[in-house]
Amino acid sequence: MSVMQALTIAELKEQARRRVPKMFFEYADSGAWTEGTYRANEDDFHKIKLRQRVLVDMYNRSLASEMIGETVSMPVALAPTGFTGMQHSDGEMLAAQAAEEAGVPFTLSTMSICSIEDVRSVTTKPFWFQLYVMQDKEFVHNLIDRAKAAGCSALVLTLDLQILGQRHKDLRNGLSAPPRFTPKHLWQMATRPFWCLDMLGTKRHTFGNIVGHAKGVTDLSSLSSWTSEQFDPQLSWKDIEWIRDRWGGKLILKGILDEEDARMSLDSGADAIIVSNHGGRQLDGAASSISMLPRIVDAVGDRMEVHLDGGIRSGQDVLKALCYGAKGTYIGRPFLYGLGAGGKAGVRRALEIIRKELDITMALCGERDVKNLSRNNLHKD
8 A cells, every 4th residue: 555545644654664663663653651641642532522513514614724823724733753764764854845835834853863954955934943951051052043043933842851751662672863783673674675775865864953063972872872861850941031032933832731830831931832741752641632731721711822732643633622722733643654654755645634634524513714613613411
């Protein structure tokens, strides 16, 4: 089956499973510890039922909307994901191009394989950049400045990775970029020949935003020791001020999962918050993103734009998040599955699937404009 024949994100996932080496596929398809929160992110969407309406005018529908003041063809953005360039060669560059062509935002991760400059070289419109705050503040300052120089239109500050959650699959797989050449890793790659051929055609095999930019990081061994000690456990609300001032543009806070934190974010000067639990990859046992969304929307009211990340696997999931008050949503794994399955064409297909499901579901709920969705479109027991 080609990526264009895939009808669901689940089908793209299976195609990616067959094409991408196990260590990188499982990096995308895993959570922390028991993976309970990872599963809940998906499962809790299924509990939400929609209100079916009939005999309403479904003609001339529109999915166009805005996220932080930027026009989007639908309220869906590509989430920041690490190791993206290990799902497919030059993965971030291809995904950014597919997002641009689809009219939706692309968010580049600090822990990307392709650098900020790489992505800028193949795009014509501004993309967003996600920032991890490291203990090396000179490196963080330079990252922000590089994102500004590349014309990025928003900075997405991730708040929930001060300490790395334990992900058993990554530890068992010995995950690294580039992959280590142990017998296990060589076998995993040998069984994925098309992935290997693609990787031979690119020079981008490690963290492009870090190697050659962070002090003392010039090769894989120095990179490994640097990353293991660099996430800043002292990151606090007061740090947002200097980051906001250094950046000087649109700022989005990612990782809000509690009403109190949501209310505290109102004084941060940020333009939006993302309700997220890091895809279930940090605090296992935390609530799902979608279960917390309505509570957080109620906590901040109209004072700040609220987005949702985590668990979205269909256009119906997007619609449910919008009904609960999200002004935008993010897809991470769905686009990674498409990328792993078929490169840029696979990302394009993932977005097409999401778009079609969102459009049809919206029509059957009796709405023509995505901006009109509300809790009134949800079934009440």
